[in-house]
Amino acid sequence: MPSSSQQRKDPGRSDGAGVTIHTSTSPIVRPSTPDVTIIGGDGKKQAKGLSAASIGLVGATVIGVSTIAPAYTLSGALGPTVSVVGFHLPAIFLLGFIPMLLVALGYRELNSAMPDSGTTFTWATKAFGPWVGWMGGWGLLASTVLVLSNLAGIGVDFFYLLLSQIFRNDAIADLTRNVPLNVLTCLVFMAGACVISYRGVEETKRFQIFLVSFQLLIMVGFSVVAIVHVLNGSAFDGHMPNIEWFNPLGVDSFSAFSAGVSLSVFIYWGWDTVLTLNEETEGSDKTPGRAALLVIAIVVVLYLLVACSTLAYSGVGDGRLGLTNGGIQENVFAALATPVLGPLGILMSIAVLMSSIASLQSTMVSPARTMLSMSFYGALPKGLSRIHPKFQTPSTATVTSTVVAAVFYTVMRFVSEDVLWDTISALGLMVCFYYGLTALACVWYFRKSSLRSVRTAFSQFIGPLLGGILLLIFFVRTTIDSFDPAYGSGSSLFGVGLVFYLGAGMIVLGLVVMLVLSRRLTSFFRGEVTVAPGAVDRA
Amino acid sequence: MRYIVGYSADRRGREALNLGVALGRSMGAELDVVLVLKAEDAYAGALRGHGNYAELVKERAKEWLREAAESVPADVVARYHLRRSVNAATGLMEMAESVNAGAIVVGSSSKSSWLWHGIGSVDNALLHRAPLPVIIAPRGYENSIAITAIDCAVSPKDDSIGLVEEAIATLNRTGIPVRLVCMVDGSAEEDEGRVKEAVEGLIEDSSLTPDEPEKLEVVVGHGRGISEAVESLDWKEGAVLMAGSSKLAQKGELFLSSTTSKILAKLPIPIVVVPREYHPGRYGSEAQPWTGQLRAIDPDRARKTGK
Numbered sequence: 001m002p003s004s005s006q007q008r009k010d011p012g013r014s015d016g017a018g019v020t021i022h023t024s025t026s027p028i029v030r031p032s033t034p035d036v037t038i039i040g041g042d043g044k045k046q047a048k049g050l051s052a053a054s055i056g057l058v059g060a061t062v063i064g065v066s067t068i069a070p071a072y073t074l075s076g077a078l079g080p081t082v083s084v085v086g087f088h089l090p091a092i093f094l095l096g097f098i099p100m101l102l103v104a105l106g107y108r109e110l111n112s113a114m115p116d117s118g119t120t121f122t123w124a125t126k127a128f129g130p131w132v133g134w135m136g137g138w139g140l141l142a143s144t145v146l147v148l149s150n151l152a153g154i155g156v157d158f159f160y161l162l163l164s165q166i167f168r169n170d171a172i173a174d175l176t177r178n179v180p181l182n183v184l185t186c187l188v189f190m191a192g193a194c195v196i197s198y199r200g201v202e203e204t205k206r207f208q209i210f211l212v213s214f215q216l217l218i219m220v221g222f223s224v225v226a227i228v229h230v231l232n233g234s235a236f237d238g239h240m241p242n243i244e245w246f247n248p249l250g251v252d253s254f255s256a257f258s259a260g261v262s263l264s265v266f267i268y269w270g271w272d273t274v275l276t277l278n279e280e281t282e283g284s285d286k287t288p289g290r291a292a293l294l295v296i297a298i299v300v301v302l303y304l305l306v307a308c309s310t311l312a313y314s315g316v317g318d319g320r321l322g323l324t325n326g327g328i329q330e331n332v333f334a335a336l337a338t339p340v341l342g343p344l345g346i347l348m349s350i351a352v353l354m355s356s357i358a359s360l361q362s363t364m365v366s367p368a369r370t371m372l373s374m375s376f377y378g379a380l381p382k383g384l385s386r387i388h389p390k391f392q393t394p395s396t397a398t399v400t401s402t403v404v405a406a407v408f409y410t411v412m413r414f415v416s417e418d419v420l421w422d423t424i425s426a427l428g429l430m431v432c433f434y435y436g437l438t439a440l441a442c443v444w445y446f447r448k449s450s451l452r453s454v455r456t457a458f459s460q461f462i463g464p465l466l467g468g469i470l471l472l473i474f475f476v477r478t479t480i481d482s483f484d485p486a487y488g489s490g491s492s493l494f495g496v497g498l499v500f501y502l503g504a505g506m507i508v509l510g511l512v513v514m515l516v517l518s519r520r521l522t523s524f525f526r527g528e529v530t531v532a533p534g535a536v537d538r539a
Numbered sequence: 540m541r542y543i544v545g546y547s548a549d550r551r552g553r554e555a556l557n558l559g560v561a562l563g564r565s566m567g568a569e570l571d572v573v574l575v576l577k578a579e580d581a582y583a584g585a586l587r588g589h590g591n592y593a594e595l596v597k598e599r600a601k602e603w604l605r606e607a608a609e610s611v612p613a614d615v616v617a618r619y620h621l622r623r624s625v626n627a628a629t630g631l632m633e634m635a636e637s638v639n640a641g642a643i644v645v646g647s648s649s650k651s652s653w654l655w656h657g658i659g660s661v662d663n664a665l666l667h668r669a670p671l672p673v674i675i676a677p678r679g680y681e682n683s684i685a686i687t688a689i690d691c692a693v694s695p696k697d698d699s700i701g702l703v704e705e706a707i708a709t710l711n712r713t714g715i716p717v718r719l720v721c722m723v724d725g726s727a728e729e730d731e732g733r734v735k736e737a738v739e740g741l742i743e744d745s746s747l748t749p750d751e752p753e754k755l756e757v758v759v760g761h762g763r764g765i766s767e768a769v770e771s772l773d774w775k776e777g778a779v780l781m782a783g784s785s786k787l788a789q790k791g792e793l794f795l796s797s798t799t800s801k802i803l804a805k806l807p808i809p810i811v812v813v814p815r816e817y818h819p820g821r822y823g824s825e826a827q828p829w830t831g832q833l834r835a836i837d838p839d840r841a842r843k844t845g846k
Contacts, residue, residue, distance in 0.1 A: 020619065024622050025622070
């Protein structure tokens with residue numbers, strides 16, 4: 001607190017280096033009551049930014065569900081997953097959660113030891129040095145660019161579908177197939193999300209709760225109506241849900257299994273956010289744990305329900321509404337909304353559109369912060385670490401990630417008709433890559449201390465090790481498979497599957513960029529920069 | 540006396556600091572340069588992922604304040620603060636309260652490029668809530684030498700008497716020449732000098748008499764609409780315009796009146812908006828005058844030392 005005892009500026013001194021800066025925090029910012037949801041700046045515990053006690057169980061659950069964005073995720077991932085595992089979709093959704101859970105344990109441990117906006121980049125650098133760390137950061141950034149373009153793409157489809165439902169004109173829904181118009185609309189969406197992030201506009205708690213409840217309600221409603229259609233015999237290709245659908249051993253080959261799991265890793269992506277809330281609890285740390293369980297219960301039940309009902313309604317044929325019809329696969333709900341829900345299909349459009357736009361906006365912020373953090377440690381050019389003086393946002397990094405995502409989407413849209421499908425497949429791969437790396441970073445970083453107790457042996461060693469190895473196996477296997485031009489949507493370039501370019505190509509590109517940068521940013525790559533200097537050294 | 544200067548590392552913040560320095564030099568006041576850090580809402584924060592972003596911003600903000608310190612001349616006493624709060628306006632008002640400041644100095648938003656004073660969200664919040672005078676630098680403000688004249692916007696109506704008295708009190712307190720400025724919607728021919736007479740009548744009715752009557756002047760600007768009237772007047776560099784609050788304001792708080800907001804659009808000099816019923820040191824008010832209690836430093840001498 002400022003007081004008269006503070007030293008006066010010496011009139012004879014013009015050197016700015018010795019300026020005393022007093023720091024204080026508004027009393028309304030301190031998390032003193034459950035209603036006040038903010039963050040202090042002084043105390044060590046507060047510096048990280050959050051008080052879990054102030055978020056509460058409902059809040060934490062809402063955050064968890066909204067980072068997963070189930071409506072958007074399912075719409076994008078159902079088709080590609082069905083195309084590899086067929087009716088065994090529910091089994092894969094269940095199994096896909098296991099590596100995710102194991103890796104999330106490691107994620108949480110690292111976050112508690114080294115809370116840092118660079119996340120994977122910082123942790124992998126700490127564990128394995130600058131080169132591996134840089135590639136981890138690259139994997140994270142590449143995933144986000146992929147997901148940004150995919151989110152915006154899904155948003156565009158639903159935008160035109162919604163318009164066609166409002167004006168009762170089917171022709172409008174087909175406008176999304178018009179490539180220049182589609183690209184233009186997508187760029188407008190991205191620009192909008194970029195402006196919001198740039199200006200640091202925040203989502204409110206109430207809006208998030210509304211968004212999440214609305215999504216859940218619509219998804220459940222959709223599933224129930226789809227099942228009723230099956231029972232009435234009015235489904236497109238009715239099948240009653242079968243216990244065999246839950247049998248993972250029924251999947252034809254390990255390749256299909258691996259591809260399925262790497263896709264389902266994507267559908268749970270973001271769930272770890274709930275676990276990291278744990279860090280901010282003082283005393284009672286039960287809330288985040290409960291919230292994490294609640295989120296996962298909600299999401300798994302919802303995914304299984306939607307997976308079963310969609311399979312039951314559409315079957316795995318390639319007919320008009322069949323789930324292996326290439327024309328509808330990349331965005332299943334856009335095709336199914338009206339046949340299943342009739343005039344109420346418009347609600348589905350609103351739910352997915354809102355889910356993808358809200359997700360687009362919140363997804364844009366984290367990579368910008370990671371980019372800023374990498375730049376701060378000298379692993380990316382300095383310009384990216386600019387913080388906007390007024391909005392206090394990572395402005396240059398935000399604009400950069402938007403521009404890259406926009407260029408990427410534009411190029412991809414012209415190269416491949418099924419760009420959404422292929423980006424989802426590639427995204428699964430990239431998430432496997434950087435999550436796998438993060439998990440192994442956890443194992444290595446805690447190698448000396450993890451075996452001291454049963455709890456840490458599991459959460460710092462066995463869990464992440466198993467999860468990391470599994471994800472990297474799926475990553476390698478699926479990358480090899482994606483070389484086949486028939487992989488994914490079947491788009492190919494020079495006889496090689498497009499997903500291979502997007503997955504493996506992205507990593508090769510990362511290596512090239514890293515080599516170029518290493519000549520300019522020598523001190524980081526020589527290991528002269530200490531990342532996360534305040535890390536709790538548990539080794 | 541202390542001024543809160545709302546600083547940000549951009550044009551707007553630098554202009555606020557220029558004005559703060561000019562005021563500090565003329566009124567013998569000290570500056571509290573405040574950079575408000577935005578506290579992220581817990582929900583939004585959790586959605587954005589965790590980490591040390593807030594710390595990185597804080598480190599950067601310290602550098603910004605050090606840069607600001609370099610531009611503050613040695614003859615001005617200044618302290619530097621980082622305040623974490625829900626928004627900039629709240630942070631500035633909290634700091635003002637905790638250091639018992641006499642006024643808050645801020646810059647203009649660049650939103651509307653054809654206006655001198657752009658009222659951004661920060662200014663807007665302060666202008667409708669602050670319990671102390673708010674001083675806004677116009678866009679492009681460069682003078683950091685001294686305040687050489689004080690203008691006071693009054694109307695020829697009886698309810699302006701409070702402001703006229705405060706203008707005279709300001710003259711007596713500071714010794715800086717004061718002009719009572721009246722902006723009239725209508726031509727000078729129609730008016731026939733009645734407005735000027737009315738204002739001079741208010742001076743006579745005032746309970747205060749100017750110590751140096753030769754430094755008190757009345758000027759009237761005419762034009763079609765307030766903005767033309769503002770443009771018809773000659774605004775001196777080094778002057779500031781003092782204006783009162785709307786009748787909508789709570790007693791002791793600011794509320795920008797519609798006339799003042801029209802004046803702001805065309806005003807090329809800083810504006811000081813004072814709370815409603817602002818009469819520091821009189822009628823039992825414990826408020827501090829924004830000019831400080833001391834007689835102002837002689838502008839001519841300040842000019843010389845400034846050069």
